Amino acid sequence: MRHALVTGATGFIGHHLVQRLLAQGTAVKCLVRSKSRADHLSQLGVTLVQGELEDVSSLSEAVKDADVVYHLAGVTKSVRKSDLMRVNGDGTKNLSLVCSRRNCPPTLVLVSSLAAAGPSTGSEPRIETDPVSPVSCYGRSKRAGELAVMDFADELPVTIVRPPIVFGEHDRDVFQWFRSIDKLGLHFAAGLRDFHYSLIHADDLAWALILAAEQGGRITKDVDDDAGIYYAACDEVMTFSEMGRLIGDCVGRSRTRVVHVPMFMIRGVAVSGDLWARLRGRPTILNLDKTREAAAGSWVCSAAKLQRHTGFVPSMTLQERVLQTAKWYTHENWI
Numbered sequence: 001m002r003h004a005l006v007t008g009a010t011g012f013i014g015h016h017l018v019q020r021l022l023a024q025g026t027a028v029k030c031l032v033r034s035k036s037r038a039d040h041l042s043q044l045g046v047t048l049v050q051g052e053l054e055d056v057s058s059l060s061e062a063v064k065d066a067d068v069v070y071h072l073a074g075v076t077k078s079v080r081k082s083d084l085m086r087v088n089g090d091g092t093k094n095l096s097l098v099c100s101r102r103n104c105p106p107t108l109v110l111v112s113s114l115a116a117a118g119p120s121t122g123s124e125p126r127i128e129t130d131p132v133s134p135v136s137c138y139g140r141s142k143r144a145g146e147l148a149v150m151d152f153a154d155e156l157p158v159t160i161v162r163p164p165i166v167f168g169e170h171d172r173d174v175f176q177w178f179r180s181i182d183k184l185g186l187h188f189a190a191g192l193r194d195f196h197y198s199l200i201h202a203d204d205l206a207w208a209l210i211l212a213a214e215q216g217g218r219i220t221k222d223v224d225d226d227a228g229i230y231y232a233a234c235d236e237v238m239t240f241s242e243m244g245r246l247i248g249d250c251v252g253r254s255r256t257r258v259v260h261v262p263m264f265m266i267r268g269v270a271v272s273g274d275l276w277a278r279l280r281g282r283p284t285i286l287n288l289d290k291t292r293e294a295a296a297g298s299w300v301c302s303a304a305k306l307q308r309h310t311g312f313v314p315s316m317t318l319q320e321r322v323l324q325t326a327k328w329y330t331h332e333n334w335i
């Protein structure tokens, strides 16, 4: 039986990955910061290890016995910029170090982000050989995580997977679009242009991560070598307006109006969002760092290399996945 460690298992994508791993008979251990907030995981039959990325000693116990370490733990939005680098950069370095100390090191799969590479340029989707150019603090912190694992490329097998926007059941970020469309029939777009986006459902991403662990290439210390780096996305690409209309159809709206809000107004709202986040000590998705990504252009990537190397194919169309997600939000009374 294969043994996997999942970091970030209490998070949105972690939830989907744990379910997938258990369904295929893998023994799953999860690194959690608080066991009391992980009851739902224990009920699934996983082993919990308490620890955090900043605490190297707590990671040794977690990594013990694992054949594969799926590293999902990370900060996607923060009150302080330094938290992004501390967790996504330094925390990833700590985990790599602990993995490398094992006599027989596990395969490490790092869940990075398209943000680590930057927006797509021109009309072509990003591919793994394109030079990276992150535009946000979040993106730079995820790139720092990638560089951290590359430092250990000679000591352990590592694969990096970069997803674009991830959506699906349990998510609270893309959910905001579902909510405003369901409640108001409005889809708020940042800026006056209609950029293109890649997306992936969390369950398809979970499948992509498992395939990357089992059949993917491994990174080398050469930062220009793309072996072992993969984009994971579904084939369909949509403009922001098209996404809004698709969500509208799936939540049963006869008409969804796309409201293009000028970037200066979005920045104003984001400044208030940052202030509000500081006041209550909790980050919000409407922050200045995210506006940098929103203003940067299209975020499209190609999963062709992952498909060629591992046979990855999303199990449903984007439309089917959005409908499935809308049904879940409805069933759970989120909308």
Ligand SMILES: NC(=O)c1ccc[n+]([C@@H]2O[C@H](COP(=O)([O-])OP(=O)(O)OC[C@H]3O[C@@H](n4cnc5c(N)ncnc54)[C@H](OP(=O)(O)O)[C@@H]3O)[C@@H](O)[C@H]2O)c1
Residues within 6 Å of the ligand: 007, 008, 009, 010, 011, 012, 013, 014, 032, 033, 034, 037, 051, 052, 053, 054, 071, 072, 073, 074, 075, 076, 087, 091, 111, 112, 113, 114, 142, 162, 163, 164, 165, 166, 167
């Ligand atoms: N969601 C997306 O659209 C998207 C897109 C591309 C890439 N990603 C990447 O995918 C990964 C998972 O994202 P997600 O959306 O599932 O995020 P999430 O729901 O916010 O979950 C984050 C997870 O990381 C854990 N965590 C945070 N700081 C930690 C620390 N210092 N030590 C140990 N664990 C820590 C959290 O634990 P607690 O429960 O204790 O807080 C939680 O389990 C992240 O690395 C993210 O950068 C996400």
